[in-house]
Amino acid sequence: MTVQTDSLSEYRYKSATNRLGLWLFIISDAFLFGGLLVSRFYLFGGTRPELLQPLGLVVTAILLVSSFFMNRAETAMAHGDQATFLRGTLITLVLGVLFLIGVVGVEWQIAPFTAGENAMSSMFFTMTGFHAFHVLTGVIFLFIVYRNGRKGLYTAERHFPVEAAAVYWHFVDVVWVFFYPALYLMGVVAG
Amino acid sequence: MEEKTNNRKAEAYRVGLVVLILLATMTIGEYFIGSIAVGWSAPLWGIAILKAWLIIRDYMHFPRLLAGEEESHS
Numbered sequence: 586m587t588v589q590t591d592s593l594s595e596y597r598y599k600s601a602t603n604r605l606g607l608w609l610f611i612i613s614d615a616f617l618f619g620g621l622l623v624s625r626f627y628l629f630g631g632t633r634p635e636l637l638q639p640l641g642l643v644v645t646a647i648l649l650v651s652s653f654f655m656n657r658a659e660t661a662m663a664h665g666d667q668a669t670f671l672r673g674t675l676i677t678l679v680l681g682v683l684f685l686i687g688v689v690g691v692e693w694q695i696a697p698f699t700a701g702e703n704a705m706s707s708m709f710f711t712m713t714g715f716h717a718f719h720v721l722t723g724v725i726f727l728f729i730v731y732r733n734g735r736k737g738l739y740t741a742e743r744h745f746p747v748e749a750a751a752v753y754w755h756f757v758d759v760v761w762v763f764f765y766p767a768l769y770l771m772g773v774v775a776g
Numbered sequence: 777m778e779e780k781t782n783n784r785k786a787e788a789y790r791v792g793l794v795v796l797i798l799l800a801t802m803t804i805g806e807y808f809i810g811s812i813a814v815g816w817s818a819p820l821w822g823i824a825i826l827k828a829w830l831i832i833r834d835y836m837h838f839p840r841l842l843a844g845e846e847e848s849h850s
Binding site: 604605608631638642645646649650652653655656657660661663664666751752755756758759762763765766769770771772773 | 781782784785788789792793795796799800803804806807809810811814815817820821823824827828831832834835836837840841
């Protein structure tokens with residue numbers, strides 16, 4: 586049983602302020618990924634690295650489905666449905682790990698180039714590496730939220746950490762929405 | 777009251793599912809555009825922007841940010 590010292594209106598006010606801070610962080614982080622995206626087109630323009638396109642599709646699908654379950658988990662918590670919240674968060678977490686395995690464990694291993702080979706290969710590993718670090722951070726964040734959720738720390742009225750984890754997770758998804766076509770689909774394979 | 781809450785929850789779940797279906801459809805579409813029409817990047821940009829907009833609006837609940845502290849979750 587948690588001690589709730591703030592009134593609900595105070596909690597809502599604090600959540601609104603925290604939400605603003607969260608979005609400021611998200612926007613500043615978006616500039617980093619935007620810079621990487623611009624660098625990709627500046628350095629290799631109409632060409633792209635030789636990657637396994639079906640694998641790109643699979644990891645993208647995994648991330649999109651994870652966002653669906655995270656949205657479901659957050660909605661469930663907002664309506665006091667603890668069981669669905671925990672189940673959704675756990676599924677999201679597992680899908681996040683699968684995404685990391687797909688990119689770092691498979692794609693990085695089978696890529697026909699190494700990180701320091703040329704500008705294109707460096708860009709590929711930088712983009713996917715930065716994104717993978719964000720996914721890893723999201724997985725850790727989700728694990729903390731899941732653990733706290735199991736302890737009953739969140740209620741329908743007081744669950745800003747769940748919202749923050751969800752927004753962060755969806756942001757990571759938005760980044761991949763642009764990285765996936767930029768790396769796997771746009772341009773011709775460099776010779 | 778409880779019925780109203782359940783209806784809102786069901787509606788939120790439904791929106792989440794519709795967004796997933798739209799995202800899946802667009803992802804498959806961009807995969808085929810990327811693998812068949814090589815070098816045709818304009819539609820891929822369009823699809824990516826549309827997908828991002830859907831996620832930001834319906835999953836990240838961007839309007840909630842603008843609504844201020846009185847906004848309740850739905």
